[in-house]
Amino acid sequence: MQIAKKYFSESLIQLTILLSLIGVRVDIDSYLSGYYTPLTEINLGPSSAYIQTPFHILRDTFDGYGVHPKCPELDYFFASRRLLDEVRTLGSPRFHTQLNAWLVHEVPATDKADCGPSTSNNTESSSGLESPGEESRDVSEHLPVSGPAVYQTNIELGQGPCGAGACGFLKEEEDVKVKEEEEPAPVSQLAHSSTLEQESLLEGITALSSPTRHPSATLDIDQQWNNLLSVADLDDLDPLVTERLSDLDTDITSAISRNVSLHDAMLTSPGVFGLASDRTEPRTTTQQQRALFRMESIGSLNSDASPGMALGLAALPFASVCNITGNVSSNSALGGCLDEAVFDQINQLGLEGLDSIDSSLMDCLDSIDPRVLEDLESDSGLSLESSSGGPVSPGSSEMSSSSSSYCEDECGATGYSSEADSIPSKGIVDYTTAWPPVESVWHDHSYSSANFFNQPSVTLPRKNIKEEPLSDDDGFRLEEGELSRDELRARAMCLPFSVLQIVNMPVEEFLEVLDGHGFSPEQVTLLRDIRRRGKNKLAAQNCRKRKLDAITGLQEEVERLQVQRDKLLREKHLTAKTMGAVGHQIRQLTRDILSRLRDESGTPLNPDRFTLQCGANGRVVVQPVRRPAVSTSGNKTDKRKKGKKQ
DNA sequence: AGCTTGTGTCATGGC
DNA sequence: GGGCCATGACACAAG
Structure with missing residues (x-):
């Protein structure tokens, strides 16, 4: 039944497109609402590629299976409407109307x-x-x-x-x-x-x-x-x-x-x-x-x-x-042609690429030495201590003994990852066991994980080298090449937590730490700043990655649409030529x-x-051939005008 | 020296 | 109201 419905819908769209070529407009949206995903345009602007749309509500459903909530491929869902509009805007060939009789x-x-x-x-x-x-x-x-x-x-x-x-x-x-x-x-x-x-x-x-x-x-x-x-x-x-x-x-x-x-x-x-x-x-x-x-x-x-x-x-x-x-x-x-051009794209909206991304990423991760992963994690300032143990924190043992529930497995994105919200941050995990599990670190859509493997030459070297100027941290210059500014600040303030711990611990735990450790106001402020900056840093990374993905996707879509436009224009030209020949023959x-x-x-x-x-x-x-009455009406109009003038 | 790119940070708005 | 996230804007460093 579904196949029959799909066939009917596609045929209906094709018929509509062809009717549009001869000037007939048919609205088929109402017919397609039951089969295709509702064509709701969300890409309304340059910055709306990843609007806060609750796509995740479909994540666990059949319709949303495999659809990342912020995946740019969702934009392809709306290609069908644009394609139809394109076809309609191409205009329609006109029959020669000089022959107005049929010998029948x-x-x-x-x-x-x-x-x-x-x-x-x-x-x-x-x-x-x-x-x-x-x-x-x-x-x-x-x-x-x-x-x-x-x-x-x-x-x-x-x-x-x-x-x-x-x-x-x-x-x-x-x-x-x-x-x-x-x-x-x-x-x-x-x-x-x-x-x-x-x-x-x-x-x-x-x-x-x-x-x-x-x-x-x-x-x-x-x-x-x-x-x-x-x-x-x-x-x-x-x-x-x-x-x-x-x-x-x-x-x-x-x-x-x-x-x-x-x-x-x-x-x-x-x-x-x-x-x-x-x-x-x-x-x-x-x-x-x-x-x-x-x-x-x-x-x-x-x-x-x-x-x-x-x-x-x-x-x-x-x-x-x-x-x-x-x-x-x-x-x-x-x-x-229309099938290939329109429906192939519609059918390609299945976001099947996400699965391949996941599989490829997991394959890549499997082939990587965990020690290398630790090194890579240390690229980011927030990731420097993502390796097991939180090495530099003097209070690491203290942390471990505090039975805190951190989510250090999330060295990467917390916003872009669809699993980051559900897996790490909610559960209460033992600190000593929560640090190094690699398999829980590398999420397919995590900016600081997947991208580091895919584009290590771009992000890794500079992160190791870069160090923002710090006028108040001159005493830690020797370690600037390895530690971030917040890490240095945390050391300077003798904070018993690493930056990663501060950033990734749940809110309740973080508030508990702030209240239960007798930190000074400066330390509390630094803890809050480190947490805020760390989260914002990851958010910025994810945001930039999404922006690049969106740009790439749009460029590809533009190329596809250009190819399809050229193809449709050729078809239109051919049709108009044929219609002209037929009209001439009929005359x-x-x-x-x-x-x-x-x-x-x-x-x-x-x-x-x-x-x-x-x-x-x-x-x-x-x-008899109808004589256009334009001249007579025009004369009457002229006479009326003349009469009015007189 | 100027430009580009990548990154971190801040401010802001929405949820 | 606070936390979180996304994102534009800005600054800075490196190439």
Whole structure:
């Protein structure tokens, strides 16, 4: 179940990314909240790489297994959101919108039954005219919504060369009135239906092909359109575009009849086209009303014509999406790119590196001589006495006899170590046995332990050499090379504790020591200062280590994101190029089809004035090119402005 | 001599 | 309120 959920989530993200490429924004956060770790951005600033976030609450849980509370790898959790944002910011390629028609429509069986006989039974077509009132009424009956695809104008059903009088063509305004048929297919049915619904709906769509009287012209059109639509596979589009475009360009001339009249295009019933030669046959008024530049029945001329063309045309806008979706599911190149780029990083957020760090560190520690470890511990001022016994403290025996509970095993970080809080500082350990255990000293994330082994050349030599100037400790200059300033101070004040002891002993024990040993105020102050400085020194070391780790992690992330960005940009460029080629091809096909249509006067339609429009129900109608009304509105605005001025 | 780097220390804020 | 921790800032030493 988890795998299925993961697969679904990844597919959803991929789909979102791909939809974003075509301008569709989908918010999937709500869908992913149940699977992926909540994408809460914490890296809000340069200093927030290690904010005090209680990640440790997950440390002992399944989700937080292996996650160090302050590990910089936690930042990778948030890479997924940034990657998605990056993809979205890349923009989206645009389809060429000059082609706003699809030569597809659905021809139900009832339509054939109704319209078939109309060619022979239409007795009113002799007039070739239809009253505008009727037309308007009919349109009002069948066009509930005056959508952009439907033009409701006064048309004149002049008797064209076909003689059927079924052509609705307004000569003066060159406007075309288009009617919807009685089929109850809603306008938004295709647009809002799912892919499966679209497919089932498109199954009834017949092909838009040339009439049967031009059988040679209809041979390859279905295949051509199928080829065209198959190009929507973005993976193979680029190398195939040119080839298929050339194929279509060469074959379209023969694929579409040049002698298709506008009347034929307007005929609704299959019988009209089937008997297109008999252009003098009358039609009924209602059939004339329906025969308004509709090409829905063209395909019916060829009863055995494959619906692939119409299906492909109607499915074009959906096929693109479907093919893209299919690419996602099939791990195609683009999807694979996104997989590699996005989800690999998401999957790599498991912080598995911590385990390797731990193992490698333990291996390193195992191979080190304990005596060497003692020497290394003595590098830091606080670590000088971390070796067994607390060598210099004159009161060491006194300490041991005081049954104090110290945590000298923590020579390193107390803040950065996740175990330092729980293991050493809480338990009451015998002083004599608590000193040297190496295995409890070297924590994987301890700055003063792990780093000393990993980078001894950086930290060790200078620590041995360095000694801050002390004007008040001139008497201890001989030992400055070995002892820290606080060590010298502790010796000068005759404190019976080493610096490490002072620093690492629990608070209760420390307070007990302060109260129970009769120290002078100066000694108490020095003890507190030594403890404070010692803890702060380790904290500073850990802080610097974390800062370096954070910088390193961010640099690596930047490099990864740059590589991924370049890859996505290349994909975007390729997709835009492909879309442009497809759009050009579609425009060319549209022009070719329009050039083969005739109006009632027998003149070919001007492709610059007409377009092919695919209705929501799959019908294809011829529409006049919309004239932008910017000029008129601009004139009105200008007139208004002028009037106001006057 | 100036710069860089590493380190210790202090001050401060949050828990 | 005190202790602890993290971190910026500063100073210092060494390369």
